Amino acid sequence: MIPPDLRPLGIGEILDRAVTLFVRRFAVLILILAVVTIPVAILQYASAPATGDMIADFQRVLTLPPGHPEEQRAIMREISAKNHVGGFAAALGLISVILSILSTTACVIAVAQAYAGKLPSVREVYREALRRWVAQLVAGVAFIGFALVVTIVLAIVIFLVALAVGALAVVSRVAATIVGVPVGLVGVLALFGTIAGLYFAAWMTFVSIALEEANPIRGIANGIRRTLSPAIFWRSALVATIVFFVSLIGSLVLLSIALGLSALTHLTALYPVIAVIGGVALNGLLTTFIVIYAIDVRVRREGYDLAVAAQEASL
Numbered sequence: 001m002i003p004p005d006l007r008p009l010g011i012g013e014i015l016d017r018a019v020t021l022f023v024r025r026f027a028v029l030i031l032i033l034a035v036v037t038i039p040v041a042i043l044q045y046a047s048a049p050a051t052g053d054m055i056a057d058f059q060r061v062l063t064l065p066p067g068h069p070e071e072q073r074a075i076m077r078e079i080s081a082k083n084h085v086g087g088f089a090a091a092l093g094l095i096s097v098i099l100s101i102l103s104t105t106a107c108v109i110a111v112a113q114a115y116a117g118k119l120p121s122v123r124e125v126y127r128e129a130l131r132r133w134v135a136q137l138v139a140g141v142a143f144i145g146f147a148l149v150v151t152i153v154l155a156i157v158i159f160l161v162a163l164a165v166g167a168l169a170v171v172s173r174v175a176a177t178i179v180g181v182p183v184g185l186v187g188v189l190a191l192f193g194t195i196a197g198l199y200f201a202a203w204m205t206f207v208s209i210a211l212e213e214a215n216p217i218r219g220i221a222n223g224i225r226r227t228l229s230p231a232i233f234w235r236s237a238l239v240a241t242i243v244f245f246v247s248l249i250g251s252l253v254l255l256s257i258a259l260g261l262s263a264l265t266h267l268t269a270l271y272p273v274i275a276v277i278g279g280v281a282l283n284g285l286l287t288t289f290i291v292i293y294a295i296d297v298r299v300r301r302e303g304y305d306l307a308v309a310a311q312e313a314s315l
Helices: 010-022 026-047 048-064 069-082 089-113 123-171 173-211 216-228 233-265 270-302 304-314
Strands: none
Touching: 010 089, 010 123, 010 216, 010 233, 010 270, 026 123, 048 069, 089 123, 089 173, 089 270, 123 173, 123 216, 173 216, 173 233, 173 270, 216 233, 216 270, 233 270
8 A cells, every 4th residue: 555656745735635536536435435334324214214204394393384382392292202212223323333433444445545556446445444343443432431531521620610700700790701701712722622633533543543553552542643743733733623624514514405405305315315425425535635644644754655665675
């Protein structure tokens, strides 16, 4: 998996290469992700058919004339009862997450192969992904633990700061406002920065395990170092912000399009089709971008291009 023309790239160049590579290998990358995603989505939709009726139910709420609060509440209770998540649905959701880790690992391997100028094979990339699946799951559980600990710590800090600002407000509301607004803004930025940082460190860990060795401890160490190293911290923060917002906004746009088209055509089955296919494409594009960025970090900070050159010279 040796990419051609290895050199430090700007963010614009990385994005350009990612889009170009994704377009050129669109069919195989989408197929790799769809092999798992589409069957699981079909099972989820089949196990919860009431989900498809949710759009029609919400349309009933919106089309009710003003002054019918009781009917609106009755429809909302009906929606809640229909879409209650049972044990089977929860288990299916967990299985979906576990299998998506496998398919995304396969996609990462395929992107690296395509970046090296090869044509990925679905069977080969899944065979390699299976070898690294358990390590990815262990690393994922570890990052969930990190997120829980950080959330608890931030919640305690926010609670203590809120108490302090509240105590100050008893003395002077003006002083509390002057202190509370910037402190609140810093708190929001710290919360967002922490979420984005953990999200991106998890991604870098994911790529490390997929492309280097199937060791979750070393993968986590690589992911954290390649995200939080002082030399590349602000660059990582910029890329993490881009990836986080593209993922979030892209998902919301897909949701809006799916809901809008379903409502206009009155075809409730259109919603999961658009959501799943669009989600697969978005995941493929983000994965391509992150893999190329991770390779660029190795070139910049670890002399990956020199190691590749030495390897080629020995051959």
